[in-house]
Amino acid sequence: MKPNLPNAEALLSDLAIQLKPLIKPETALVGIHSGGVWLLDRLLPILGADIPHGVLDVSFYRDDFQQRGLHTEPKPSQINFDVKDRHIILVDDVFYTGRTIRAAMNELFDYGRPASISLAVLVNRGGRELPIAPQISTYEIDLPINSNLQLLRKEDGSFYLQLEESV
Amino acid sequence: MRNPQLTSDGKLKHLLTIDGLPRNILNQILDTAESFVGVAEREVKKVPLLRGKTVCNIFFENSTRTRTTFEIAAKRLSADVINLNVNTSSQAKGETIMDTIDNLTAMHADMFVIRHAQSGAAHFIAQHVEPHIHVINAGDGRHAHPTQGLLDVFTVRRYKPDMHNLRVAIIGDVLHSRVARSEIHALTTLGVPEVRVIAPKTLLPAHVEKLGVHVYHDMKEGLKDVDVIMMLRLQNERMNGALLPSAQEYFKCFGLTQEKLAYAKPDAIVMHPGPMNRGVEIDSAVADGSQSVILPQVTYGIAVRMAVMSILAGNS
Numbered sequence: 001m002k003p004n005l006p007n008a009e010a011l012l013s014d015l016a017i018q019l020k021p022l023i024k025p026e027t028a029l030v031g032i033h034s035g036g037v038w039l040l041d042r043l044l045p046i047l048g049a050d051i052p053h054g055v056l057d058v059s060f061y062r063d064d065f066q067q068r069g070l071h072t073e074p075k076p077s078q079i080n081f082d083v084k085d086r087h088i089i090l091v092d093d094v095f096y097t098g099r100t101i102r103a104a105m106n107e108l109f110d111y112g113r114p115a116s117i118s119l120a121v122l123v124n125r126g127g128r129e130l131p132i133a134p135q136i137s138t139y140e141i142d143l144p145i146n147s148n149l150q151l152l153r154k155e156d157g158s159f160y161l162q163l164e165e166s167v
Numbered sequence: 168m169r170n171p172q173l174t175s176d177g178k179l180k181h182l183l184t185i186d187g188l189p190r191n192i193l194n195q196i197l198d199t200a201e202s203f204v205g206v207a208e209r210e211v212k213k214v215p216l217l218r219g220k221t222v223c224n225i226f227f228e229n230s231t232r233t234r235t236t237f238e239i240a241a242k243r244l245s246a247d248v249i250n251l252n253v254n255t256s257s258q259a260k261g262e263t264i265m266d267t268i269d270n271l272t273a274m275h276a277d278m279f280v281i282r283h284a285q286s287g288a289a290h291f292i293a294q295h296v297e298p299h300i301h302v303i304n305a306g307d308g309r310h311a312h313p314t315q316g317l318l319d320v321f322t323v324r325r326y327k328p329d330m331h332n333l334r335v336a337i338i339g340d341v342l343h344s345r346v347a348r349s350e351i352h353a354l355t356t357l358g359v360p361e362v363r364v365i366a367p368k369t370l371l372p373a374h375v376e377k378l379g380v381h382v383y384h385d386m387k388e389g390l391k392d393v394d395v396i397m398m399l400r401l402q403n404e405r406m407n408g409a410l411l412p413s414a415q416e417y418f419k420c421f422g423l424t425q426e427k428l429a430y431a432k433p434d435a436i437v438m439h440p441g442p443m444n445r446g447v448e449i450d451s452a453v454a455d456g457s458q459s460v461i462l463p464q465v466t467y468g469i470a471v472r473m474a475v476m477s478i479l480a481g482n483s
């Protein structure tokens with residue numbers, strides 16, 4: 001039986017509330033393609049559009065390149081602020097194995113040495129394979145490994161979560 | 168017959184020529200290159216994609232720019248790079264091409280970048296290497312120079328993103344130019360509606376219009392309303408033979424000067440694959456002028472070669 005999924009728009013509001021007290025002058029927000037970038041686009045007007053921010057596509061840092069090659073079309077990463085000594089908050093939609101976050105951290109360090117990196121996600125779905133965990137997650141659920149939880153966007157731009165049982 | 172560059176499921180295995188490659192593969196390379204442009208602007212100009220792989224640049228013919236940019240591209244992908252120049256290698260002692268390749272394969276090379284004066288050399292090598300090895304043609308005779316064609320269309324796309332609404336003129340020694348062939352195939356595959364060649368009759372191959380280009384012998388007519396000007400290098404050895412009377416006369420008729428540039432659209436860009444013969448095919452004032460994108464071509468060449476190598480390495 002499929003679990004009932006929470007309303008993604010409500011989770012987004014919750015995420016903004018939890019992030020607000022963490023924003024300091026030296027904070028920067030970085031969204032991970034593609035869900036994290038969508039979230040960032042909605043969070044910035046709430047948290048402050050002048051917060052330094054950027055986007056990462058971790059295609060060139062993934063640990064499954066040997067097996068799968070460049071299986072998704074990479075989008076350019078854009079970090080237009082000085083990473084050195086920043087407190088960076090990575091933003092992503094779903095936290096699963098932790099491998100994407102490992103790749104994102106490796107990429108960030110190629111821009112400079114941040115003071116700290118933390119992670120904020122909408123959903124922590126369990127199943128991590130590395131000693132990496134989100135500091136902020138607005139919803140936690142244990143999903144079987146053969147399922148795929150995705151953040152999607154309707155035509156009007158509003159978010160929803162979709163669970164697919166993959167074979 | 169199956170395209171020898173593609174795997175059985177249609178992915179790029181070797182890059183030998185742009186001729187016959189589908190538009191989606193060209194776009195995949197150009198879009199991936201877009202992501203590599205930013206890597207060069209970071210503190211650490213490297214990504215770990217080809218870590219542990221060995222790339223061999225085998226140049227049976229001289230080149231500085233192409234070999235250097237392939238080397239930089241491979242190094243920025245974290246590969247180990249070996250450069251072999253033919254005049255210092257065992258080829259000079261009589262070893263055959265395939266013996267050289269087999270020896271490098273025995274040293275666990277993963278990718279070969281080949282330049283050779285003979286058309287078809289890279290094809291030949293690609294057909295005979297072990298199945299896990301990828302081959303990139305870095306220029307073979309008069310046949311093809313696919314990464315140059317790709318970096319040229321990448322440069323065009325960066326300055327003139329609406330490829331479906333462009334007039335492009337390729338000027339000079341089309342007859343001997345592998346660059347021109349690769350440019351023509353890349354432009355027409357990507358849907359550029361009007362590609363022109365401008366050259367004296369002696370420097371055009373027979374039936375060149377079958378490649379889908381419009382032929383002009385006069386700069387004033389050929390450059391009218393053009394958005395992109397691609398100059399070709401006039402090789403020194405052509406200048407005093409039967410094909411051309413003299414370098415001075417060539418410059419007078421076909422050399423790109425500010426005056427002739429004015430026939431094109433005011434925002435036209437000027438490209439050249441290098442090395443330039445200043446005062447023969449291009450005037451210094453144009454080469455160094457505000458419409459020149461010759462140095463950005465070199466920079467983009469690295470990103471495009473990184474894209475090609477990483478796509479090939481991922482299609483094993």
